[in-house]
Amino acid sequence: MGSQEEKIKVLKLWVSPYANRVLIALEELGVEYDTQEEDMDNKSPDLLEANPIYKTVPTIIHKGKPLPESLIILEYIHDTYSSFSTLVPTDPYEKAIARFWADFIDNKFWIAEYRIIVRQGEAQEIAKKEFIDSLFLLEEAIQKISGGKPYFGGDKFGYLDIVLVPYVFLWHSAEIFGEFRIPLESCPHLSAWIELVSKRESVVKILPSAEASHEWFTRSRKKALSTSN
Template sequence: MASKVVKKGVKLIGAWDSPFGKRVEWALKLKGIDYDYVEEDLPKKSPLLLQLNPVYKKVPVLVHHQKPIAESLIILQYIDDTWKHNPNFLPLDPHGRATARFWAQFSDDKVLRTTMTAMCSEGEKKEEAVKSVRTAMEYIEGELNKEGKKFFGGEDSIGYLDIAIGWISHWLPVWEEVGSMTILDPIKFPAITAWTANFTSHPVIKHSLPPHDKMLVSFHRLRKVLAPMFT
């Protein structure tokens, strides 16, 4: 099989069910940036992926003028810094920028990764992980309430943090179903529940969400692979 070639311009190496890759897709589409997309088969990592991201060997990778950038949160900032036309994802003031980056990293460390643990584990380990995720979600709920806006980015504008935690709106329900667990209680988390509806109703987001049923199959398969690591 001939290897894929990265041409000059903008190219995204991703995987259809990756919440990390989807962040970058959303950012590019919201900015109106034309790009070529290369779907990566993660169980069989391509020579292209290994060449572009030899350290972590994972998606997403953004290639701009033949220069690769890895790690989704870093890529989001690169996109915002490189294409400065509206919408701006990060706040203009340094404190606002730092705060958005803090909560994005927090959501990855304390919500996303711990939810994956809960999905793949059983018994006491699952209970502890679910409890930990709910506690972390309380902080995000409080931050969203403090903002008092439709999105973290503003009343009508999706911003950096919205994109970073956007996986909660579509991936979390799938992971809850696969892991037979409940994390996002709409009564306990009304602000996040409302934000989820607003986020997934945005035309750019709505038309780029992977099919729910296909995701269930994919993550049931992933759970079987990862479950032995969490026993």
Template sequence: EKNMGGGEEVVVLDFWRSPYAMRVKVALEEKGVKYVTKEEDLGNKSPLLLEMNPVHKLTPVLIHNGNPISESLVILQYIDEVWPHSSPLLPSDPYLRSRVRFWGDFVDSKIYAAAKKLWPAKGEEQETAKREFIESLKLLEEELKDGPFFKGA
């Protein structure tokens, strides 16, 4: 760990294939926040991960000046509030902001959940999982068609 300048230390506890950790790193990059990534082995969790996220014991965890923040959507809200002066992550309009939050939850509860079912499934169970996954992606794709940024964010 090293000082990030301006007295701020920002560390992301990460797992290489975590889409949740990726969303945190994209937000930090978008905001121009310098950070250090610490890769976690979820099969052999580090004492730091267990200390910083004692409830879920999972990544991602954002550690800002020694304070841990867990759960990617909560971390995104924190990032937007702590570094508000560059690249807002959400639209300024309250309705559009609520839509972005809705679709963020949709990705977590439907798309990731459907994708996780695909890998271990076999036969008809896998075909059903594929259909659910594709239908979820189609719904999201319909929402994304209006421009280069989701809901103007």
């Protein structure tokens, strides 16, 4: 799809849920892309030039123009390639609701999950409670937004599915480090959704294994705890 010059280049980190959601979206749309793996302790000149403010992944370069931040990138991909498929809801209200829950997933749900992974003691216990509370809110949200259909957006795998699914594959680490079990038996809609999306071709292709991710986050946890002490 498109010439070599028009291919999207994705600056990424293999374990980053933010980067992986962008790759899943590109796979879903059948968009050709190239990737460049980044060492976040030794960031490339390409990343520093393309994203000089945050210096984070993912950052894409398309037709010579850079764009950072995964949720912004997802909307850009949708707007650029919407003639091939639809990821983001077209109804203004449904789009606004999707943006609300995407923000919740990133800034409440994932932050709590990440704190379970890199904290200990009281701070970790607080994070576990916030994570479980957020889990139940997501259970209610998927039931309401999907209208009883299999995906967050209804019949089709789309925006909120792509936003959330990379985090699910990191729950393994949260359970190990937090020494608790995520109560999915109390979340039948989320459980059914996880079973469905975990078999999706784009998800299987892009997301790393729980074991490989856990090795990476074990090192990240050690670094975070040594810095906080």
